[in-house]
Amino acid sequence: MSAKIVTITSGKGGVGKTTATANLGVALASTGASVVCIDADIGLRNLDVVMGLENRIVYDFVDVVEGRCKLRQAMIRDKRLEQLYLIPAAQTRDKTAVSPQDMIRLTDELRSEYDWILIDSPAGIERGFRNAIAPADIVLIITNPEVSAVRDADRIIGLIEAEEKGPGKLILNRVKPEMVRRGDMLGTEDILEILAIDLIGIVPEDEAVLVATNHGVPVASDTGSRAGRAFQNIARRLNGEEVPFESLDGRDGFFGRITRMMKAGGEG
Amino acid sequence: MNFLEKVGLGKSRSAKDAKERLQLVLIHDRAGLSPGRIEALKDDLIDVISKHVEIDRDLVEITLTKDRDRQRLVADIPLAPPRRRR
Numbered sequence: 001m002s003a004k005i006v007t008i009t010s011g012k013g014g015v016g017k018t019t020a021t022a023n024l025g026v027a028l029a030s031t032g033a034s035v036v037c038i039d040a041d042i043g044l045r046n047l048d049v050v051m052g053l054e055n056r057i058v059y060d061f062v063d064v065v066e067g068r069c070k071l072r073q074a075m076i077r078d079k080r081l082e083q084l085y086l087i088p089a090a091q092t093r094d095k096t097a098v099s100p101q102d103m104i105r106l107t108d109e110l111r112s113e114y115d116w117i118l119i120d121s122p123a124g125i126e127r128g129f130r131n132a133i134a135p136a137d138i139v140l141i142i143t144n145p146e147v148s149a150v151r152d153a154d155r156i157i158g159l160i161e162a163e164e165k166g167p168g169k170l171i172l173n174r175v176k177p178e179m180v181r182r183g184d185m186l187g188t189e190d191i192l193e194i195l196a197i198d199l200i201g202i203v204p205e206d207e208a209v210l211v212a213t214n215h216g217v218p219v220a221s222d223t224g225s226r227a228g229r230a231f232q233n234i235a236r237r238l239n240g241e242e243v244p245f246e247s248l249d250g251r252d253g254f255f256g257r258i259t260r261m262m263k264a265g266g267e268g
Numbered sequence: 269m270n271f272l273e274k275v276g277l278g279k280s281r282s283a284k285d286a287k288e289r290l291q292l293v294l295i296h297d298r299a300g301l302s303p304g305r306i307e308a309l310k311d312d313l314i315d316v317i318s319k320h321v322e323i324d325r326d327l328v329e330i331t332l333t334k335d336r337d338r339q340r341l342v343a344d345i346p347l348a349p350p351r352r353r354r
């Protein structure tokens with residue numbers, strides 16, 4: 001077994017990195033895969049609350065880096081999924097407590113025993129971002145259909161290519177189909193054209209995300225919500241399955257066009 | 269905004285604006301050259317070229333463009349009218 005390391009990053013803050021990491025962790029682990037989620041947002045720990053594991057933390061990632069505990073001791077097992085783990089970020093330190101080499105060394109230790117390692121990147125383009133992408137095999141760039149978020153995604157895509165971690169794949173999050181339909185929100189096609197990157201998922205704006213986060217149970221835990229299903233589909237695509245892109249706005253032409261664009265752009 | 273948009277029947281299409289603005293700003297971001305830096309570059313360029321030939325400063329245009337896979341700085345530098353050149 002050799003884990004695939006997937007980093008979820010965005011440039012701009014608050015676009016859904018932590019939400020996506022938790023949900024992809026749940027979705028992948030639900031298919032029977034073993035998954036370790038690492039919160040690389042040191043100083044602003046959040047993946048623990050989104051996964052509902054905040055009460056179980058004893059050690060954190062910086063404790064491992066600085067040798068106060070073994071890697072296994074910092075891994076918290078999920079309440080429902082046997083094969084899902086979280087390594088929490090330190091809350092009282094900052095990004096300089098970890099180096100890109102530390103990230104590579106510690107993820108290498110996990111590689112042989114798990115199927116997936118998901119890394120929740122902090123916002124920004126500084127040390128924390130560099131730490132998060134250092135060990136990545138696949139980088140997922142998440143953005144919202146909004147000018148500043150797309151601009152920052154473009155910057156991140158450039159940096160990822162410069163670090164030879166490219167080309168990366170795009171998750172478009174918080175899409176409001178109704179606004180897209182009336183021409184008041186950038187559509188998937190517009191954003192793919194602007195960013196020239198492959199798409200791996202479209203997640204609608206969905207109140208269920210907030211409700212799920214309130215409970216500490218990611219939406220992907222059940223198929224009842226559109227956002228949950230969207231994250232499950234992304235997990236299947238990561239697994240190499242060909243899953244059609246969901247037509248959020250109920251128009252038939254939409255999915256066909258996106259699929260054609262993907263083919264034309266070449267699968268990476 | 270036309271009449272239909274005002275009464276809420278037509279498309280306001282702010283997404284189109286967003287797309288156009290993004291495309292423009294990304295041309296500058298990707299080149300690492302802000303519009304202000306291009307103005308500075310233009311002034312320097314005018315000074316250098318003026319050493320050799322008289323040009324019409326006000327009409328000089330420097331634009332960042334993008335074709336298939338390469339970004340280009342395109343300079344359009346009109347010379348001063350012939351009679352002034354002599």
Ligand SMILES: Nc1ncnc2c1ncn2[C@@H]1O[C@H](COP(=O)(O)OP(=O)(O)OP(=O)(O)O)[C@@H](O)[C@H]1O
Nearest residue numbers: 013014015016017018019123174204205206209210
């Ligand atoms: N598809 C969605 N529908 C509705 N709300 C969403 C969706 N995705 C994310 N959110 C909400 O957006 C907010 C920000 O999400 P999240 O914390 O995952 O972003 P982030 O990129 O990790 O932020 P930061 O940069 O601060 O780490 C949260 O309140 C989350 O519940």
Ligand SMILES: [Mg+2]
Nearest residue numbers: 017018041046
């Ligand atoms: Mg976060």
